[in-house]
Amino acid sequence: MTKTRSEHDLLGDLEVPADAYWGVHTARAVANFPVTGTPIGRFPFLVRGLAAVKQAAALANRDLGLLDAARCDAITAACAEIRAGALHDQFVVDLIQGGAGTSTNMNANEVIANRALELLGHEKGDYARLHPNDHVNMSQSTNDVYPTAINAALTEAVDELEAAMAHLEAAFARKAAQFAAHLKVGRTQLQDAVPMTLGQEFGAFAVMLGEDRARLRESAALLLEVNLGATAIGTGLNAPAGYAARACAHLAELTGRPFVTAADLVEATQDPGAFVHVSGVLKRIAIKLSKTCNDLRLLSSGPRAGLGEISLPAVQAGSSIMPGKVNPVIPEMVTQVAYTVIADDLAVTLAAEAGQLQLNAFEPVIARALSQSFAHLTAACRLLADRCVDGIEAHPEIMAERVASSIGLATALNPLLGYRMATEIAQEALRTGRSVPDVALERGLLTPDEVRAALSPERLVVSGG
Incomplete structure (x- = not known):
């Protein structure tokens, strides 16, 4: 049988696989939202984004004296590993979910907490030492x-x-x-x-x-x-003074992008x-x-x-x-x-x-x-x-043949013959199957040199400017 560990949330106790980095909140979300079959771990950009935010938050909390150095180091190391591509298979909740993203946030909190616990030398699920909510999610809400x-x-x-x-x-x-x-x-x-x-x-x-x-x-x-x-909701409740600016600055430094606080x-x-x-x-x-x-x-x-x-x-x-x-x-x-x-x-x-x-x-x-x-x-x-x-x-041979027989060539004769006469030439060419240049020459309206000049490729395809 698969070994399990017991975790607790507001609904009670639940067994989760002992080797899983995710915990009880993730397990409930997996059960509640088997919708698309595509977990968030299949979108590496999103997983890296979550890890970058958690890493920035931990650094800001350390700066403000809220998070001790040992826990901060473990959390940031876990986040760095995730940003480098580790543990993406542990981000298992479906992207479509109720709760405005809470399941995704808790999946991230639990994976980061359990990896941080390992780095500190403790067992997964030993949340008394480092907790997904109290430490990884410190000064945060899903909504930010x-x-x-x-x-x-x-x-x-x-x-x-x-x-x-x-x-x-x-x-x-x-x-x-x-x-x-x-x-x-x-x-x-x-x-x-x-x-x-x-x-x-x-x-x-x-x-x-x-x-x-x-x-x-x-x-x-x-x-x-x-x-x-x-x-x-935007009031910053439970985030200390200076946290928003510090967290944003750390996020900018970690990602190399000039993020700013709204x-x-x-x-x-x-x-x-x-x-x-x-x-x-x-x-x-x-x-x-x-x-x-x-x-x-x-x-x-x-x-x-x-x-x-x-x-x-x-x-x-x-x-x-x-x-x-x-x-x-x-x-x-x-x-x-x-x-x-x-x-x-x-x-x-x-x-x-x-x-x-x-x-x-x-x-x-x-x-x-x-x-x-x-x-x-x-x-x-x-x-x-x-x-x-x-x-x-x-x-090119197919295209050249069509150009030679095109009625559209009559447009190039407008400046020389006027729209009405050019239209008559086009209609006659279409009716008889002859080319526009042949009709114009047979009518004696233009000389061969004038026809060649009017219908030269250089003139026909010049770009306006």
Whole structure:
């Protein structure tokens, strides 16, 4: 039989596995919230954020003479181990939970306390010597620890996503340079428009990513304001004078990020506005990534009956019944990621709106939605770059043929012939199947040199400025 130890809470005694670093509060949460099957330990950023907050709190309590050096050293050593990747498997409660994150906070308190006890030479569960609440949670409440930990976690997640987006942006930029000379027909509303280059098309994909990276970095600045020291509702009850400033300073030093204490802790404790803003930026990124992937699927459609202007790399067989079929599975995956991010943004929106009075009880689902969105987008960007964009090939002969027969060339004759005459040429070319240059020459409206000059690639694809 598995060895156990007995722990006690306000509901009574409960046996927990003797080798577990978590305790009674975590055990009850595991029983109460078997919802998604995804424990908080699966989100390393969040676990590291919790450990950083607990470490900062212990140092602040030591500075103020509330926590003796031995216990502080043990707690901070345990937190440092967790931040380095240890014991994440002991963070076992589901991210979706009642209690506004209390189960997550207590899971962290118990794991840190029991590891600290080991470092002091004591048995797990010997809380008379070092207690999860009295020592690890000293001067704190779930209501300031949990949101601050989310903020710390998301600042890390921003770095990872931004790096992945930069990786994808660079892939598109390389293709833009590679395809710079390939003239093609642009399209508006899925109809033929004026010419452009394939390089310009791929360059736009890169620029969109660069713009969204800038918006992501701007949104991250909002996460640097924290309510650590607010305790239960923002009044700072049970936190001594000077604690908030010291804890925040230690958190900044530990993480290397310029965290600041919110000007009004009552407001900050109930306001998840920064999460809403960040979620909105993630939705923006997702929508534009999906639009880009829709374009890649259109441009590569075929191979015989579609646009067929580019080929995406074949990464797997596409059909269980149609031999030789290859599907655009990587762009399809990214678009589905976008759908989940959009859904997660709605969850954040509803959870933020549902907060009541001095606390938002629904921050656990906000944490899950944002953690999931960051993780999925980060993976999607890297996969799109490495397994799709890098291997894209162009078909310049198909694009050149379509440019030569494009009715959109008539637009370039507007300055020479006027809109009405150019329209007549376009209509005749469409009706007869001849090219726009041929119709213009046959009508004697322009000389061959004038036609060549008007329809030269340099003039057709010049960027406005």
